[in-house]
Amino acid sequence: MTQTNFVELRNVTKRFGSNTVIDNINLAIPQGQMVTLLGPSGCGKTTVLRLVAGLEKPSEGQILIDGEDVTERSIQQRDICMVFQSYALFPHMSLGENIGYGLKMLGTSKAEIKQRVREALALVDLDGFEDRFVDQISGGQQQRVALARALILKPKVLLFDEPLSNLDANLRRSMRDKIRELQKQFNITSLYVTHDQSEAFAVSDKVLVMNKGHIMQIGSPQELYRHPASRFMASFMGDANLFPAAFADDYVDIYGYRLARPAHFASRGEGTVGVRPEAITLGEQGDDSQRCVIRHVAYMGPQYEVIVEWHDQQILLQVNATRLQPNVGESYYLEIHPYGMFTLPDVE
Numbered sequence: 152m153t154q155t156n157f158v159e160l161r162n163v164t165k166r167f168g169s170n171t172v173i174d175n176i177n178l179a180i181p182q183g184q185m186v187t188l189l190g191p192s193g194c195g196k197t198t199v200l201r202l203v204a205g206l207e208k209p210s211e212g213q214i215l216i217d218g219e220d221v222t223e224r225s226i227q228q229r230d231i232c233m234v235f236q237s238y239a240l241f242p243h244m245s246l247g248e249n250i251g252y253g254l255k256m257l258g259t260s261k262a263e264i265k266q267r268v269r270e271a272l273a274l275v276d277l278d279g280f281e282d283r284f285v286d287q288i289s290g291g292q293q294q295r296v297a298l299a300r301a302l303i304l305k306p307k308v309l310l311f312d313e314p315l316s317n318l319d320a321n322l323r324r325s326m327r328d329k330i331r332e333l334q335k336q337f338n339i340t341s342l343y344v345t346h347d348q349s350e351a352f353a354v355s356d357k358v359l360v361m362n363k364g365h366i367m368q369i370g371s372p373q374e375l376y377r378h379p380a381s382r383f384m385a386s387f388m389g390d391a392n393l394f395p396a397a398f399a400d401d402y403v404d405i406y407g408y409r410l411a412r413p414a415h416f417a418s419r420g421e422g423t424v425g426v427r428p429e430a431i432t433l434g435e436q437g438d439d440s441q442r443c444v445i446r447h448v449a450y451m452g453p454q455y456e457v458i459v460e461w462h463d464q465q466i467l468l469q470v471n472a473t474r475l476q477p478n479v480g481e482s483y484y485l486e487i488h489p490y491g492m493f494t495l496p497d498v499e
């Protein structure tokens with residue numbers, strides 16, 4: 152299947168006064184895909200959304216939607232809907248009126264609005280909620296109404312700005328899955344913004360990691376987690392233990408512990424190997440070079456988070472609670488599983 156890029160930012164820079172908030176970024180979303188911008192607070196995510204929506208004009212560069220240059224177009228001329236962290240519903244209108252508001256502005260007939268509002272409410276599992284008011288429903292239901300209000304307009308592009316941030320932890324997962332399900336069902340090209348890594352992974356085809364107005368890496372969740380391109384990416388994508396390593400033709404040597412060389416390793420000579428905590432286990436036997444001592448144990452329910460000392464380095468790992476009950480001071484043999492290993496180039 153060939154995919155055309157439906158939303159494109161070309162060499163876009165945005166300055167507020169002398170402050171460069173977005174620094175020459177390129178971004179492309181293929182038709183029907185959900186791409187997520189992930190990055191720490193203040194890195195410029197909302198600014199990118201506002202640029203795509205037409206709420207801000209770029210200082211430099213171009214924005215294209217569906218093959219057309221929309222850089223100079225207003226939000227009304229872009230056929231885009233945005234779902235915010237705050238639901239921005241009108242308190243004096245019923246939910247039905249809230250959802251149908253956009254269609255009413257477009258001059259759609261009352262009968263059609265009524266029918267489409269009913270369908271939109273069904274999509275977000277709020278059948279029959281037309282006549283209720285905002286203060287009669289929960290926060291999670293309000294965000295569903297906000298989603299229905301966007302979907303009913305069948306926009307070319309949907310934008311989400313941290314839509315789960317105001318929801319309780321237990322509601323986040325169901326709302327997240329609902330957003331992804333409907334985005335796929337209607338094949339809506341979407342740009343989603345969050346600072347939460349697991350949320351980004353769960354909803355996205357591709358993730359773009361941003362930092363200080365720059366794009367650090369673009370890839371599928373698996374690519375970013377398994378093959379981070381820099382130290383920043385390795386630590387931003389979860390916990391990582393970084394080791395000095397020597398690379399030979401058929402093995403990798405870490406503190407004298409020799410591991411079969413993973414096929415995807417390109418490095419020669421000396422370098423840095425990263426290992427995710429879940430790829431390290433504690434064994435009962437091994438080589439002397441693998442000996443480690445438990446320094447800290449935290450019980451997390453499904454697993455223990457354990458810090459061991461290995462060759463004067465503190466190593467974070469996870470122990471499945473059904474396998475082993477670790478205690479501080481115990482000695483084990485550390486084992487590394489090649490699946491969770493990556494090499495790092497010498498860039499920050």
Ligand SMILES: Nc1ncnc2c1ncn2[C@@H]1O[C@H](COP(=O)(O)OP(=O)(O)O)[C@@H](O)[C@H]1O
Binds near residue numbers: 191
């Ligand atoms: N209208 C504005 N005027 C001046 N500075 C702004 C404006 N909007 C955003 N900024 C600045 O741009 C930077 C990025 O903001 P934002 O895009 O909201 O980040 P994020 O959504 O990633 O938290 C911040 O330093 C913020 O203060």
Ligand SMILES: [Mg+2]
Binds near residue numbers: 197
């Ligand atoms: Mg923001």
